[in-house]
Amino acid sequence: MTTRAGFIALIGEPNAGKSTLTNAMVGAKVSIVTHKVQTTRARIRGVAMEGDAQLVFVDTPGLFKPRRRLDRAMVAAAWGGAADADIIVLMVEAHRGVTEGVERILDGLGEIGTGRKVALAINKIDRVKPEVLLALSADLNERYDFVHTFMISAEKGRGVKDLRHWLAKELPESPWLYPEDQIADLPMRMIAAEMTREKLTLRMHQELPYQLTVETESWEERKDGSARVEQVIYVARDGHKGIILGHRGETIKAISKSAREELSTFLGRKVHLFLQIKVRSNWLEEKERYSEMGLDFKDGA
Numbered sequence: 001m002t003t004r005a006g007f008i009a010l011i012g013e014p015n016a017g018k019s020t021l022t023n024a025m026v027g028a029k030v031s032i033v034t035h036k037v038q039t040t041r042a043r044i045r046g047v048a049m050e051g052d053a054q055l056v057f058v059d060t061p062g063l064f065k066p067r068r069r070l071d072r073a074m075v076a077a078a079w080g081g082a083a084d085a086d087i088i089v090l091m092v093e094a095h096r097g098v099t100e101g102v103e104r105i106l107d108g109l110g111e112i113g114t115g116r117k118v119a120l121a122i123n124k125i126d127r128v129k130p131e132v133l134l135a136l137s138a139d140l141n142e143r144y145d146f147v148h149t150f151m152i153s154a155e156k157g158r159g160v161k162d163l164r165h166w167l168a169k170e171l172p173e174s175p176w177l178y179p180e181d182q183i184a185d186l187p188m189r190m191i192a193a194e195m196t197r198e199k200l201t202l203r204m205h206q207e208l209p210y211q212l213t214v215e216t217e218s219w220e221e222r223k224d225g226s227a228r229v230e231q232v233i234y235v236a237r238d239g240h241k242g243i244i245l246g247h248r249g250e251t252i253k254a255i256s257k258s259a260r261e262e263l264s265t266f267l268g269r270k271v272h273l274f275l276q277i278k279v280r281s282n283w284l285e286e287k288e289r290y291s292e293m294g295l296d297f298k299d300g301a
């Protein structure tokens with residue numbers, strides 16, 4: 001069997017609908033993988049299967065006019081994600097048309113886009129009349145040589161199938177980048193633990209993030225449709241516990257809030273998240289900790 005696989009970067013102004021489209025692409029059929037890939041500059045947003053092709057969507061921060069240093073770093077990261085991708089899809093909002101921001105992105109594409117497949121996806125078509133769409137498509141195609149133009153509504157799911165089908169066809173022949181069963185089976189509780197670990201990593205400094213691990217201890221589906229999730233943060237030292245708790249527990253509260261919000265958005269329903277910190281000086285030597293992370297524990301290693 002010939003398989004195809006590759007990275008697809010969705011770029012566009014903030015609010016163009018990149019996250020909505022990723023979710024629509026991944027759909028119910030497959031799970032989504034949310035984790036940082038150390039070797040790639042961008043974050044993997046979702047993995048979708050289409051026939052024999054595996055589509056890996058990479059998240060890029062919205063492209064906007066950088067003002068501060070942080071802005072510049074984010075925009076650079078977005079372009080970095082795009083430059084590493086096999087296919088770039090530029091998302092433009094139908095009702096906003098060619099804004100200054102879109103013009104700037106087109107200029108950027110001119111610089112990095114040569115020899116790459118760049119498709120145009122005019123999103124939010126539910127918000128405009130067909131004649132507006134045709135004019136916009138013509139205008140954009142005059143400004144940049146897109147290999148294909150799609151008219152979509154990521155939110156309503158219109159045109160999403162066609163786009164996914166096309167992407168699958170255009171990806172290079174390659175073995176899958178993620179084992180199919182791993183994606184399908186990646187347990188939700190592991191993804192949820194990763195989300196909390198990510199929030200911890202963002203807040204903690206230096207080596208602390210490498211000395212902790214997060215496990216989901218219990219996951220209870222409640223009658224009202226919400227989920228009750230209990231997680232344990234294992235730290236290696238007593239002092240680390242205090243740092244994660246923060247003054248009057250403020251740090252852990254903030255971490256818990258952002259992890260809960262992300263998980264809740266991901267699941268599309270309410271989540272009650274409870275975090276507990278346990279000190280286990282030797283957790284790095286414990287076999288169960290590794291299997292919880294989906295890693296092999298190598299004896300003697």
Ligand SMILES: Nc1nc2c(ncn2[C@@H]2O[C@H](COP(=O)(O)OP(=O)(O)OP(=O)(O)O)[C@@H](O)[C@H]2O)c(=O)[nH]1
Pocket residue numbers: 012013014015016017018019020021061062063123124125126127152153154155156
């Ligand atoms: N009417 C309409 N709204 C949409 C459509 N797609 C996305 N939206 C809305 O547009 C808003 C932004 O969507 P996101 O998917 O968060 O946009 P994004 O590009 O990921 O935004 P950033 O992460 O800020 O870069 C949300 O309120 C969506 O509900 C669409 O097809 N039609």
